[in-house]
Amino acid sequence: MITINEHYLKLQASYLFSDIAGRVAAFQEKNPDKDIIKLGIGDVTKGLTRSAVDAFHKAVDEMADTTTFRGYGPEQGYGFLRDAIAANDFQSRGADISADEIFVSDGAKCDTGNIQELFSRDIKIAIPDPVYPVYLDTNVMAGRTGEFAEGRFKGLVYLDSTKENKFVPSLPAEDVDLIYLCFPNNPTGSTITREELKTWVDYAREHKALILFDAAYEAFIRDESLPKSIYEIEGAKEVAIEFRSFSKSAGFTGTRCAYSVVPKECTAYDSKGNKQLLHSLWNRRHCTKFNGVSYPVQRAAEATYSEAGKIQTRALTDYYMKNAELICKTIAKLGYEYAGGQNSPYIWIDGGMDSWQFFDMLLNKTGVVCTPGAGFGKCGNGYIRISAFNSYENVEIAMARVKEALS
Numbered sequence: 001m002i003t004i005n006e007h008y009l010k011l012q013a014s015y016l017f018s019d020i021a022g023r024v025a026a027f028q029e030k031n032p033d034k035d036i037i038k039l040g041i042g043d044v045t046k047g048l049t050r051s052a053v054d055a056f057h058k059a060v061d062e063m064a065d066t067t068t069f070r071g072y073g074p075e076q077g078y079g080f081l082r083d084a085i086a087a088n089d090f091q092s093r094g095a096d097i098s099a100d101e102i103f104v105s106d107g108a109k110c111d112t113g114n115i116q117e118l119f120s121r122d123i124k125i126a127i128p129d130p131v132y133p134v135y136l137d138t139n140v141m142a143g144r145t146g147e148f149a150e151g152r153f154k155g156l157v158y159l160d161s162t163k164e165n166k167f168v169p170s171l172p173a174e175d176v177d178l179i180y181l182c183f184p185n186n187p188t189g190s191t192i193t194r195e196e197l198k199t200w201v202d203y204a205r206e207h208k209a210l211i212l213f214d215a216a217y218e219a220f221i222r223d224e225s226l227p228k229s230i231y232e233i234e235g236a237k238e239v240a241i242e243f244r245s246f247s248k249s250a251g252f253t254g255t256r257c258a259y260s261v262v263p264k265e266c267t268a269y270d271s272k273g274n275k276q277l278l279h280s281l282w283n284r285r286h287c288t289k290f291n292g293v294s295y296p297v298q299r300a301a302e303a304t305y306s307e308a309g310k311i312q313t314r315a316l317t318d319y320y321m322k323n324a325e326l327i328c329k330t331i332a333k334l335g336y337e338y339a340g341g342q343n344s345p346y347i348w349i350d351g352g353m354d355s356w357q358f359f360d361m362l363l364n365k366t367g368v369v370c371t372p373g374a375g376f377g378k379c380g381n382g383y384i385r386i387s388a389f390n391s392y393e394n395v396e397i398a399m400a401r402v403k404e405a406l407s
Contacts, residue, residue: 001047006386007143010153016133016375017041020359027363028204030145037398038387039327040369041187042345044251046391047321048300049312052250055303059296060072067330069293073286077104077259081298084305089219089244095231101263101279103286104301106256108216108245108284113138114289115212115241116178117259123177126157130187130376130383135180141293151378160379167339167348168192171203181230182214184221187376187385188348189340194227201230204239210268210278211233211240216258218247219317238261241278248345248389250304250313257293257301320345323395330399331386334406345388348373358384364403 020040028036048056072347076082090097104113121143127135129152136153139145146154156241157176159169167190172179181200183192204211211230218228218398230236242261246252252403261280268274303309328341331349341347355372362368362384372385390393 005141005143007141007145009141010145010148011266012148013136013324016371017153019375020369020371023360023362024369031193034367036363036367036369037390037394039390039395040371042387042389044248044253044316044320044389046250046251048255049304049309049316051303051306051309051312052300056296057229059299063296064368069199070256073292073295073298075290075292076100076283077102077293078295078298081302082259088305088310089179090229090231090261093228095229096232096237097229097261097263102259103282104257104259104298105286105290106293107247108214108243108258108260111243111258111260112212112214114285115143115282116142116283118278119210120271123174125155126159126172126176126179128159128161128180128182128185129378130161130373130380131180132182133376135189135212135214136377137192138142146221158377161185163337163339163350164235166190168196171199175207175209177207177209178213179211181211182216184217184340184344184346186217186329187346187373187380188216189342189344189346189385190348191223191226191343193225194233197227198233199228201233201239205235208269208355209239210266211236213240213242215242216245217248217344217346218244218322219313220345222321223343226343231261231263234407235255238267239264241266241344243283246301246304246339248318251316252297252301255297255300256299257403272361293317299363317345319387323339323390323392326392326395326399327386328390330403334403341388347386347388349384349386351382351384353382355384362405365405366397366398369401375384 082102085102086097086099126345145156157172159168161167167188178264213230230240245258262279264393266278268278268370270276304313324341327347337350355374359372371385373380
């Protein structure tokens with residue numbers, strides 16, 4: 001008799017964004033003439049940059065010519081892209097990351113879920129609340145949690161991120177083995193200072209723990225005093241793995257390209273307490289279960305690091321940050337407290353009521369879709385997340401509707 005992985009049965013009934021899509025579809029069916037503006041899911045709306053598209057076309061032409069055709073590429077990514085990443089994203093900021101410590105993939109979401117395969121099932125995990133659901137759900141699937149009760153899974157250490165701590169959680173009060181951090185944060189839009197991030201690195205070094213650092217939104221940081229990579233902090237290479245993506249920074253949500261960084265000195269331990277290098281383990285997993293990102297996509301990603309590509313990519317993120325500025329101004333004028341929006345494309349708003357109630361009110365009164373904070377964890381209840389990923393024209397219309405409905 002074939003049996004299932006019963007840990008899947010612990011998961012909540014639906015994935016957050018599927019639930020949102022269902023509610024929006026039901027509303028649209030009842031109101032077919034209502035124009036809906038989506039400021040919920042973090043999907044970009046602007047097209048790829050000219051430099052990326054030109055590189056894409058050139059690479060596709062190469063694939064059509066037998067003399068320049070490429071078959072299977074290196075699972076870890078082509079050298080031209082890994083070199084560009086290392087030089088521009090890390091070495092330029094004083095972080096000593098080499099090209100062979102970078103693993104190109106098809107998404108940070110996949111990487112943050114897949115990386116947990118390297119670790120034993122009985123480790124103690126610390127996860128922020130609110131949190132991007134993938135961190136939590138993949139560990140539930142792997143059997144690292146107990147049952148779901150009173151809004152949380154048993155067996156996990158939750159790191160409360162609240163208004164009182166400016167949505168930057170405090171160090172855990174007990175020993176933990178694996179820590180998830182995301183800055184700029186999804187969903188709260190909060191950022192972390194160098195000094196604050198150093199306390200986490202120091203904790204991991206002292207407790208022989210590992211930090212999984214999601215930096216998917218680093219391109220939106222405008223305050224140069226803030227770290228864009230955890231490897232800007234001394235000692236982090238021994239205790240941290242970082243994840244990044246071209247999805248939001250360069251519009252690759254439908255093109256799919258990202259990468260993880262696993263430094264060669266980054267370690268975990270076997271059951272006897274012996275150090276094991278995570279770089280070699282992740283390399284083995286990558287080679288066994290992944291066939292690499294396509295050559296044209298990697299050429300397009302490489303082009304974002306050209307001089308023209310850097311200017312065009314910055315213009316993309318500036319466009320979304322202009323949207324965020326408008327959202328913040330509107331929300332502030334309405335008297336709502338919020339976080340994010342300055343160094344992040346997400347605005348985290350204290351709605352003063354149940355998250356789903358606020359979601360339904362906005363949808364029904366304005367046709368604007370947000371994301372209910374309760375879907376990100378217990379500490380998210382009472383909040384909503386608004387995304388800046390839409391056209392400026394749509395954001396103007398949406399904010400005018402919100403202002404009229406909530407004034």
